[in-house]
Structures are given as C-alpha cells and as structure tokens.
Amino acid sequence: MATHKQAVPPPTVFFGEEAFQPIDHTEVRWLGSGGMFVNTRGTCIMMDPMLKDFDMPLLIDMPIAPEEVPHLDAVLITHCDNDHYSVPSLHAMEHVSKAFHGPHYVAELMQAEGFPANGHDIGDSFEVGPAKITLTPADHAWQNEKAKYNYRVFRLEDYCGFWIETPDGIIWAPGDSRLMKEHLEMPQPDAILFDFSDNEWHIGLEGAIQMANTYPEAHLILCHWGTVDAPDLNVFNADPQSLYERVVNPERIHAYAPGQPFSLKKS
Structure with missing residues (x-):
C-alpha cells in the first residue's frame, strides 16, 4: 500500500519538576496526541495525558515520563x-494527582x-485552584x-x-469531536488546543477552519497531529501547512514541539 510522508512537529522539548513550580502566569504545553499540561499560577493540570505504553508506534518522544510527574492538582x-x-499513564500518576475528572x-x-474520579454532566463546572473548568459538548460516538x-x-x-478559565485567560480544549453548532457560539477564548484532523469523527479540515475563523483572536495550539506513526490513517495525519493560507491571522497558529511552553499572560 502506498503511503505518504507524515507531518511531524519539531523535536520534543523535555521538561521536569521545574515546570510544576509556582509561576506568575499560565503556561500551556502540548503533550503530544490530544494531551495538554497547564500550569496556572502553580496549579498543575493534565488533560488526556498519553505518556506511555500506547498500542501503536509513535513519531515523537513524550516530553515527560508519567513516573517523573511530581504532583498534579x-x-x-x-x-x-x-x-x-x-490507563498505564494514569496508574503511573495515581498517587501524585489530587483529583480525576471526566464525563460520567x-x-x-x-x-x-x-x-x-469525579463524573460530570456536560455544562457542569468545578474549580481546581484558581481555574474554573466547564465541560463543553462533543460529538465523537464512533463506537x-x-x-x-x-x-x-x-x-x-x-x-x-474542557473550557478552562484561568487568571490569565481562557483555554479551550474542544476534545475529539465533529463540529457542533455549540462550538461556534462560545465566548472568545484566548487559546484553543486545536484538533484539525480531517476525519469523519473529528472536526474535519473545513470544520477546523470554520472554528478558527469564528474566534479570530484565539491562539491555536495544534494537537492530534504528528504523534502516531500511521501514514494511511487520516485521523493521525493532520498537516499544519493546510491551515496557513485559510486561517484568519495565521500568525496565531502554533505548530509547537511536544513539551514546548506557550505563555498566557493577561494583557
């Protein structure tokens, strides 16, 4: 079967205990795949951390081993x-995380x-340190x-x-989802963990561009690309080059390395 070359991110930026210290702003790091690490004024949160033992070959090194995570709120x-x-990543961190949250x-x-774990309805909100977190809807029932x-x-x-309101701005991670009407009716976020996979159970490239241009000031931290070595599966083959000529204000597209920090500071 013919294959094409996958887009890959820059080399991984490894981080350790220093990234978990109190800071005077908020930092967001893409963890590879759909994962994210947020340090907001010293409160540390991971979303969807796939840091070990995935069942397919990978194109990247993970920026931190789960056994090296010192603490999570x-x-x-x-x-x-x-x-x-x-599950392997969470078991490696179960004694360092204070809480686990997700849909019921x-x-x-x-x-x-x-x-x-704490289960939540869509639309529910809860607080983790200075962050207010709200579950937003998703359409991904491919099973x-x-x-x-x-x-x-x-x-x-x-x-x-997850819609994450921090002292320094709003981070929105829509998760894996087809584009929904609700996704185009949110307040203006400051940063989006941006899936642009051209797959029928994801947002699709056209949907991703529509979302990006609905929120023209939001920084787009690209995710769900360049991680899994599967050149013939469209779900793992998003290419940042497909965005630059069609997204308003393309300078806000951040095709970062796994582990590279993005700083969110209140203006």
Missing part, C-alpha cells in the same frame, strides 16, 4: 479512547481502575458504528471538551 479526561484515556461514563471507567462495541450505546454525554 487534577487530571482531566475527555473520553474513553486509549489515546486520551491512557469515563469516571465510571476510571473508578473501576481504582482512580478516585456505535462498530460491532466490537455493541455492548452499550455510546451517547453524546460520554464525550466532552
């Missing part, structure tokens, strides 16, 4: 796919693994099309994004 999980809900179904899965998963009906409320 919360882990956020958007949905149950193993490139987002990484994901929380049930985490609880079955022994994690003290309903596969006989392998017919042991249950997967529902919209089993998937989410």
Whole structure:
C-alpha cells in the first residue's frame, strides 16, 4: 500500500519538576496526541495525558515520563479512547494527582481502575485552584458504528471538551469531536488546543477552519497531529501547512514541539 510522508512537529522539548513550580502566569504545553499540561499560577493540570505504553508506534518522544510527574492538582479526561484515556499513564500518576475528572461514563471507567474520579454532566463546572473548568459538548460516538462495541450505546454525554478559565485567560480544549453548532457560539477564548484532523469523527479540515475563523483572536495550539506513526490513517495525519493560507491571522497558529511552553499572560 502506498503511503505518504507524515507531518511531524519539531523535536520534543523535555521538561521536569521545574515546570510544576509556582509561576506568575499560565503556561500551556502540548503533550503530544490530544494531551495538554497547564500550569496556572502553580496549579498543575493534565488533560488526556498519553505518556506511555500506547498500542501503536509513535513519531515523537513524550516530553515527560508519567513516573517523573511530581504532583498534579487534577487530571482531566475527555473520553474513553486509549489515546486520551491512557490507563498505564494514569496508574503511573495515581498517587501524585489530587483529583480525576471526566464525563460520567469515563469516571465510571476510571473508578473501576481504582482512580478516585469525579463524573460530570456536560455544562457542569468545578474549580481546581484558581481555574474554573466547564465541560463543553462533543460529538465523537464512533463506537456505535462498530460491532466490537455493541455492548452499550455510546451517547453524546460520554464525550466532552474542557473550557478552562484561568487568571490569565481562557483555554479551550474542544476534545475529539465533529463540529457542533455549540462550538461556534462560545465566548472568545484566548487559546484553543486545536484538533484539525480531517476525519469523519473529528472536526474535519473545513470544520477546523470554520472554528478558527469564528474566534479570530484565539491562539491555536495544534494537537492530534504528528504523534502516531500511521501514514494511511487520516485521523493521525493532520498537516499544519493546510491551515496557513485559510486561517484568519495565521500568525496565531502554533505548530509547537511536544513539551514546548506557550505563555498566557493577561494583557
């Protein structure tokens, strides 16, 4: 089968305990795949950390081993796919994270693994340090099309994004999702963890461009690209070059290395 060359990010920027210290602003680091690490004024949060033992070959080195994470105030999980809900990664961090959060179904899965998880409805909000976090809707129930998963009906409320209000601005991680009407009706975020996968169960390239141009001032921290070595699977083959000529204010596109910090400072 013919393959094409995958777009890959710059070399990984490794980080350690220094990234978890109190700071006077907010830093966002893409962890590879759909993952994110946020340090907001010393409160440390990871979302969808897939940091070890994935079941496909990778194109990148992970920026931190989960065993090296010194502490977390919360882990956020958007949905149950193993490139987002990484059971090995969470077990490696279960004694350093104060809390685990996700939609109710994901929380049930985490609880079955022994994690003290909190389940939430879409639209629910909770606080982690100075951050207010709200679950936003997502449409990603691809399992309903596969006989392998017919042991249950997967529902919209089993998937989410996270809207994170920090003292320095708003970070929005919509999660894996088809474009929804609600996604185009949010307040203006300051930064979006931006999936642009051209896949029928993701936002799609056209949907990604529509979202980007709906929020023309938001920084776009690219995710869900350049991580999994699978050149023939469109879900893993987003290419930043497809964005620059079609996104308003293209200088806000950040095709960062895994682990590279993006600073969010209140103007």
